[in-house]
Amino acid sequence: MERVVLLDETGQVAGTAAKAEVHHDATPLHLAFSCYVFDGRGDLLLTRRASSKATFPGVWTNTFCGHPGPGEPLDTAILRRARQELDLEIDALRLVLPGFRYRAEQGGVFENEMCPVFVAHTSDVPGDPDPTEVDEVRAVAWEPFRDDVLAGTWPGISPWCADQVRDLAPLGPDPVRWAPGDPRALPPAAFLAS
Template identity: 60%
Template sequence: MTVAPPELVVLLDPAGAALGTADKTGVHHADTPLHLAFSCYLVDDDGRVLMTRRAATKRTFPGVWTNSFCGHPAPDEPLDTAVRRRGRQELGLDVGPPRLVLPGFRYRAEQDGVVEHEMCPVFVASATGTAQPEADEVDEVRAVPWGDLVSAVRDRSWPGLSPWCVEQVEELATLGEGPLSWPEGDATALPPAARLA
């Protein structure tokens, strides 16, 4: 029987340079070290964003509503490759070329004693097909007009949104009227560990 290798995350120093790696299964706890991640917002031609509710069985932030998907690039894996890989794994979707929109996003958040602590560049992309979520990752999906999501964040009318999604939506809303108009982010503002050729 073949044992799958552990899924590794890239650990970061405060400036975003790589410090090493850690097994993903043990990295999230009460004192989670800073590490590299990404978030992606999938958008349809009408500007609707695919929102997902994280599986109730997930170790971190179970059951919360959030952006389309998140993930961690493997060591030496380009971010755009990681985004497309994760879209297939989590939602069964072929993700179009991801466009970087918030290169310097970072956050720290805690729920029930478990901390997320990430440098987390944000991407927007299109997707082909109908989402077929992986049950261990996603309990529910919903297509939401961008303006409705911004309003829900600002008036706090959607309880249970992830803290990082709330922060991201506030920043993204300053970029333009909707996802289809957001400008490309400056790749030189990515954490150094994410600046792969």
């Protein structure tokens, strides 16, 4: 049974809970991550969440998201999730938004996460995405995607991706040149997992 790390308001570990039971109308704050993967052409791999998912089904979002398990280092969790969700090998993983946090609701189900944001690269193409997680993968040029999200014209984007794009935009037009985020700004629980 997959478990997630629960957090207090300072980002310290407050316990664990079964992932299958944590998302509801009073979702507790927990540790997560988001990853933006760019392919060999420099395009962002964008995914549409499976329509069967309990949380935010069918929305377009960053390449993938996930939750580190108790005691699991963030980088290990990210590599694991890339393989599980997209059958994808990634490299050049780096932290860009260490302090990202959000709360969002759809259909009475809430997300409530401290969710550091990472960027990575791949020379792969997604192999066989897990159909319980992903309905579609699309490669898009970063700048037009960023501009559409900022203008509110990209249809059906996840609320966390919209917020992350707003925070990523000041880092510059070229994701390869984005400065790494300060790991000291990560939630303290992330260090316990490392």
